[in-house]
Amino acid sequence: MTLTAPSTTMRHPAPTFSFTTPQEKRSFVQRLFTNIAPRYDWFNRLASCGLDGSWRRAAVRRGTVESGQTVLDVCAGTGDLALLCAARQAGQGTVIGLDMNPAMLSYAQRKQQRRHLRVGWLQSDAQTLPFADGRFDRVLIGFSTRNLSDLMSGLREMIRVVRPGGQLIILEMGRPANPVLRVAYQTFLFTVVRVVGLLLTGQLWPFTYLARSVRGFLTPQEMIERLQSLKTTVEYVPLSHGLVSLYLVTKT
Ligand SMILES: C[S@@+](CC[C@H](N)C(=O)[O-])C[C@H]1O[C@@H](n2cnc3c(N)ncnc32)[C@H](O)[C@@H]1O
Numbered sequence: 001m002t003l004t005a006p007s008t009t010m011r012h013p014a015p016t017f018s019f020t021t022p023q024e025k026r027s028f029v030q031r032l033f034t035n036i037a038p039r040y041d042w043f044n045r046l047a048s049c050g051l052d053g054s055w056r057r058a059a060v061r062r063g064t065v066e067s068g069q070t071v072l073d074v075c076a077g078t079g080d081l082a083l084l085c086a087a088r089q090a091g092q093g094t095v096i097g098l099d100m101n102p103a104m105l106s107y108a109q110r111k112q113q114r115r116h117l118r119v120g121w122l123q124s125d126a127q128t129l130p131f132a133d134g135r136f137d138r139v140l141i142g143f144s145t146r147n148l149s150d151l152m153s154g155l156r157e158m159i160r161v162v163r164p165g166g167q168l169i170i171l172e173m174g175r176p177a178n179p180v181l182r183v184a185y186q187t188f189l190f191t192v193v194r195v196v197g198l199l200l201t202g203q204l205w206p207f208t209y210l211a212r213s214v215r216g217f218l219t220p221q222e223m224i225e226r227l228q229s230l231k232t233t234v235e236y237v238p239l240s241h242g243l244v245s246l247y248l249v250t251k252t
Contacts, residue, residue, distance in 0.1 A: 017213075026100075036197075036201055037078070040107070043201075047192070051243075058237075060084045070138075071096070073141075074140065075142070076108060079107070087115075087117060098121075098124050126157065133161065136161050136166060137163060139159075140171075141158060156230055170245075173245070174245040175245075181243075189211040232250060
């Protein structure tokens, strides 16, 4: 990887974000979220102009997360999706939030304690889930498929732990079909979003990575094809005119 490792105490020139192995990308992503964990929620609210909560609520509602279900939030980060699921279940069901980053999970746990909701937190890797086949009614992953070091092995693993007939619910930054909106969105990511990130954290490189990872990620059609190759049926729901993609993936 042609990347100079950033530390929390030193400034470095912008890295180039080219990874030669999945392990390099994993270490980079781990360092990135350790760096921005204290400001992650603020960044989300400001960079999405307050819309991120409505996208998560749409995912939980459209994915029919309900009382009594067993739910796994993969790459749970600071826990917003898992906490929404727990609130919706009102104590009737099981929610587990899994993430590889202890700093992100510590913020999730604090929010959970403040809100008196029931969620179990687990530090683990999305690509080797420590659960039996078909264990969950719903598996969610929010704004994180881009960050997986091996997307297909992550998707395969998440589908493995969903029960037949259950759903994998994927929220991801989108690619608007309208070309004018698409260009405006990319420009917004590379300008406003990076400045917001810089002001909040004093660092630019995590937000340059974010913008580039969105630009370089799969189109909705490519994502659908990959999911269908894993023996699933897929409903694609563009949110906010395609700024965000919601995939409702049913295991057959
Ligand atoms: C952009 S945050 C998303 C957090 C949350 N889902 C949300 O909706 O805000 C990405 C999260 O994915 C986690 N992550 C990335 N790769 C992972 C992996 N292989 N296994 C577990 N967690 C991973 C990171 O640690 C980070 O907390």
